Amino acid sequence: MNYIQKIKRLYGLSEKENYGFSEAEILELEKDLEITLPIKLKEYYLELGKEENLNYVYNRLLKPEEVAFSEEDFLVIYEENQNVAIWGIKKDDLKLDNPPVYGNYDTIERSEWEIETQNTEDFFLFMGVYNGTLGGLQYNGNYIGEIDPSIVKLVEEKWTFVPEISRDNQKVYTDDFYDVISLSFDKDNNCTASFIGSSNQERFDAILDIIDIDWSYLSYDDEDYDEEDEED
Known part of the structure; x- marks a missing residue:
């Protein structure tokens, strides 16, 4: 491709x-x-x-x-x-x-x-990956905080590394570009954040099932907010 x-x-x-x-x-x-x-x-x-x-x-x-x-x-x-x-x-x-x-x-x-x-x-x-995980993709989310090395290892095993758009402090992984995961690292190589996105809900939900993190934000949060607004 x-x-x-x-x-x-x-x-x-x-x-x-x-x-x-x-x-x-x-x-x-x-x-x-x-x-x-x-x-x-x-x-x-x-x-x-x-x-x-x-x-x-x-x-x-x-x-x-x-x-x-x-x-x-x-x-x-x-x-x-x-x-x-x-x-x-x-x-x-x-x-x-x-x-x-x-x-x-x-x-x-x-x-x-x-x-x-x-x-x-x-x-x-x-930029497509960066913008997508920060709101461009219909299904997106992020976690800001320390991420256990076991989670990083899991991502490395289940998704493909994309070297051409990765840095030492920001590494991108994908499943054949049906979804993307971007991990942030500090100078000591500790993972400090994760950003995820997809246009396919099933694939997005699969990421959430596999990566057990208390996500800081999910696009689903906005949907819940909208539903509450309508009820009020």
Whole structure:
């Protein structure tokens, strides 16, 4: 599977349906900025760019009319939900089909562009998982707190590690992209949080059955709240 297929499977999107911006909108962007978008960036905009749950529930993809260059000559394509961080591609790398993506985590201590993923495909898969477990996927949940090593071992045994979108402090696992589990680690390699998500309720419930954690939040919590509201 390519990255588009993985994302569509994770979000339960039709293989045959298009969820993107039009060719005309992309051509207008290229004309305004006097550039040609890298093949993989253009592909994402054309195939998945308008999908709300994927791109606009948490961190957000910039729409074609919002894309612009930073002062440091990075083409900014994505922003963090509180505008603390932005992601972009070096102007000099736009000639590449599948260029690296850099992040700028603007803090008091520093404001530098650091490589986020080795290529554009991995970046969009990374954001698909990240956004999905934080609300983009219909079924999602998280636990913030120390997680027993036996739980980590269980995840490692039952799900497949995804190295291209994992870090030392954040490791992603999946069952063929029907669901995802993301585990956070501190500098001593202690697991400090878990984030889970799927568009399939049975698979989501299976995760809950296997991983015995007192979850901090589950999307089911919102459903219970809505039902109580209706009763009142």
